[in-house]
Amino acid sequence: MQAGPLDRAAARLRAPSGGVLLMLAVGWAFAVVQAPEDSVQGVIQKILYVHPACAFAAYLGFGITALAGALYLWRGDEQYDRLGVSAAEVGVVFCTLALLTGPIWARGTWGRWWSWDPRLTVTLLLWFIYLAYLLLRGFTEGSARGARFAAIYGIAGIFAIPLNYFAIDLFGGRAIHPENLSRGSLGTGMGWPFALGVITALVAFAHLVFRRLEVEWLRARELRSEAGAPGSAAAERPWGT
Amino acid sequence: MNDAAIAARGLEKRFGPVHALRGIDLEVPAGSTLAVLGPNGAGKSTLLRLLAGLARPTAGTLRVGPIGEDRRRTRGRVGYLAHATFLYPALTARENLIFAARLYGVANPARRADELLAAQDLTSVADRPAGGFSRGMAQRLAIARGLVHDPAILLLDEPYTGLDRSAAAALTLRLAALRAGGRTLVLVTHELPRACELADRAIVLADGRVVHQAVGADLALAALERSYLASVGAAA
Amino acid sequence: MNVLLAVLWKDLISEWRTRDRIVSMLLFSVLVVVVFHFALPADASRLLQTGAAGLLWVAYVFASILGLNRAFALELENEALSGLALAPADRGFVFLGKAASNTLLLWIVQGLTAFAFALAFDVAFLPVALPLAGVLLLGALGLSSMGTLFAALAVRTRYREVMLPLLLLPMLVPVLLGAVQACTGLLETGGVPLPALRLLLVTDAVFLIVSFVLFEFVLDE
Numbered sequence: 001m002q003a004g005p006l007d008r009a010a011a012r013l014r015a016p017s018g019g020v021l022l023m024l025a026v027g028w029a030f031a032v033v034q035a036p037e038d039s040v041q042g043v044i045q046k047i048l049y050v051h052p053a054c055a056f057a058a059y060l061g062f063g064i065t066a067l068a069g070a071l072y073l074w075r076g077d078e079q080y081d082r083l084g085v086s087a088a089e090v091g092v093v094f095c096t097l098a099l100l101t102g103p104i105w106a107r108g109t110w111g112r113w114w115s116w117d118p119r120l121t122v123t124l125l126l127w128f129i130y131l132a133y134l135l136l137r138g139f140t141e142g143s144a145r146g147a148r149f150a151a152i153y154g155i156a157g158i159f160a161i162p163l164n165y166f167a168i169d170l171f172g173g174r175a176i177h178p179e180n181l182s183r184g185s186l187g188t189g190m191g192w193p194f195a196l197g198v199i200t201a202l203v204a205f206a207h208l209v210f211r212r213l214e215v216e217w218l219r220a221r222e223l224r225s226e227a228g229a230p231g232s233a234a235a236e237r238p239w240g241t
Numbered sequence: 242m243n244d245a246a247i248a249a250r251g252l253e254k255r256f257g258p259v260h261a262l263r264g265i266d267l268e269v270p271a272g273s274t275l276a277v278l279g280p281n282g283a284g285k286s287t288l289l290r291l292l293a294g295l296a297r298p299t300a301g302t303l304r305v306g307p308i309g310e311d312r313r314r315t316r317g318r319v320g321y322l323a324h325a326t327f328l329y330p331a332l333t334a335r336e337n338l339i340f341a342a343r344l345y346g347v348a349n350p351a352r353r354a355d356e357l358l359a360a361q362d363l364t365s366v367a368d369r370p371a372g373g374f375s376r377g378m379a380q381r382l383a384i385a386r387g388l389v390h391d392p393a394i395l396l397l398d399e400p401y402t403g404l405d406r407s408a409a410a411a412l413t414l415r416l417a418a419l420r421a422g423g424r425t426l427v428l429v430t431h432e433l434p435r436a437c438e439l440a441d442r443a444i445v446l447a448d449g450r451v452v453h454q455a456v457g458a459d460l461a462l463a464a465l466e467r468s469y470l471a472s473v474g475a476a477a
Numbered sequence: 478m479n480v481l482l483a484v485l486w487k488d489l490i491s492e493w494r495t496r497d498r499i500v501s502m503l504l505f506s507v508l509v510v511v512v513f514h515f516a517l518p519a520d521a522s523r524l525l526q527t528g529a530a531g532l533l534w535v536a537y538v539f540a541s542i543l544g545l546n547r548a549f550a551l552e553l554e555n556e557a558l559s560g561l562a563l564a565p566a567d568r569g570f571v572f573l574g575k576a577a578s579n580t581l582l583l584w585i586v587q588g589l590t591a592f593a594f595a596l597a598f599d600v601a602f603l604p605v606a607l608p609l610a611g612v613l614l615l616g617a618l619g620l621s622s623m624g625t626l627f628a629a630l631a632v633r634t635r636y637r638e639v640m641l642p643l644l645l646l647p648m649l650v651p652v653l654l655g656a657v658q659a660c661t662g663l664l665e666t667g668g669v670p671l672p673a674l675r676l677l678l679v680t681d682a683v684f685l686i687v688s689f690v691l692f693e694f695v696l697d698e
Binding site for chain 3: 152155156170
Binding site for chain 2: 556
């Protein structure tokens, strides 16, 4: 079974991205510790170096999942499906992290774990959509059909998420999210750790996706050689009901 | 090649890890009847589904009908009869046929439905919900449904399954009549005698590949049996 | 276009014969209304006046999921779905036909449930009946469009009935918010708040277009 360009790239980039990640992570941890404490919020403010970064990765992850799905539907090449599932599995992890760090910050600053803040609520919905995507893949009989269904759902999701945001922004939730972090409401000495955090998260995301892609490719190759046996059960009605 | 009703080259179909068809080359001249034989899991039904337009090939080329037509149009030329009947139990026989006619864009659906009911000897039960039909009646209605758009190419997936003697004989007559009318038939069957009866060419599939082809005289039952066992036995 | 009408006709006739979906959807949503009576505190009249729209839409969402599951379960008998896939029709129009029948049935159930709700809790829907019907229809369209697309997927997975709400609910928030805000505004002021209406219209349009395009791939193999 041929490895597609994506699979080959993943194999090649795994080690280098791991190395870069290590360096970034160390540098970032150092920067976070070094960064000045916020006078109002105290040390809990340092979560801001983690939370938005995870959220970016989570949303980016879904974007990649949806794009991979679209490419899979268009071209039928399985490597796109492998990218989709890898991005989704890594993305849901970052989404979970974002959903954990957000309330921790909220509790530390506002005294409440959850208050239906619009951005956090949309991220919660994203989390449910991620899970639904993964469940759909898992519970569909036949991997080709599962891939197709998941691709369809991913594309639908990428349209629904902005709508979710507009809707909730208009009507639901009370905003406690600090607005416009990049416009200088970050104090001096906080810009660097923040940027570094985002970059580290993105590199971590990429590295994990590369690893997951490799695993997925190996698994697909394994399944293919098993299923190829003549008279195997999978050969009967392979398209499902 | 160009006037063949169906032409395939290097046709492959994968369902995830399952490699159902591994490179099929096929040519079916217009008006001929092809029998597709082979053991279970050989890919016969998959091949038919590709021909019907229900699935897209993973690799290779496939042409069903005139050159350069898009898949959607092609589906309008093909009639497909499978194990499932595609009937709605809550609808009457006539309503099922009218619906099918409208799906295929047939002019005057009601009249066409009545024609088909008469041809399949179902006029007496035209207003009964299809859910209450016996297997034989449902089969006849399914055949009527498959012919609603007067397709030039007919694909049949083991149509004799579950039919008693008289129903099977009636079906053979029907298929012979359709064949005489110039249609191209592709018949998947387990039963070699049927293939010999109706077809003028045959292919044997095993493990997703064509392992034997027979035309004309090779279709005498004894000869076909021998070559079938030889080719399938070799592949197993 | 003919295909759309044919599918719609087929669904409605089928439903008329069996009255399967509409009865179960209606019973279910009225039951939910009854449950509200027991679940809410005795002195809930204020809550009911302001929250009527929200409560109703909760009932509607769950009733629609019931109906959608049923709609495609019917298509699986005798592999009728493959029969639809075989037709030389643009599959987007098959989708529209099914979405239309789902919307229509839901709309009827919505109206009857609102009636029951008004009786049970003494809420005045009548003065705004006409615009309310319009908002209900827009909401039903939003629910049924994505709902039809996802039901076609969910019904062919291993946990059919459970799968659909998991797929659908996270995406329904714009419809829900828009419809509830619109209904609440209608009940309070007699006029539909424009932002809510705009949200509903935009959401419906996006959902319809996306589902129309994606349905092509639902029936493919």
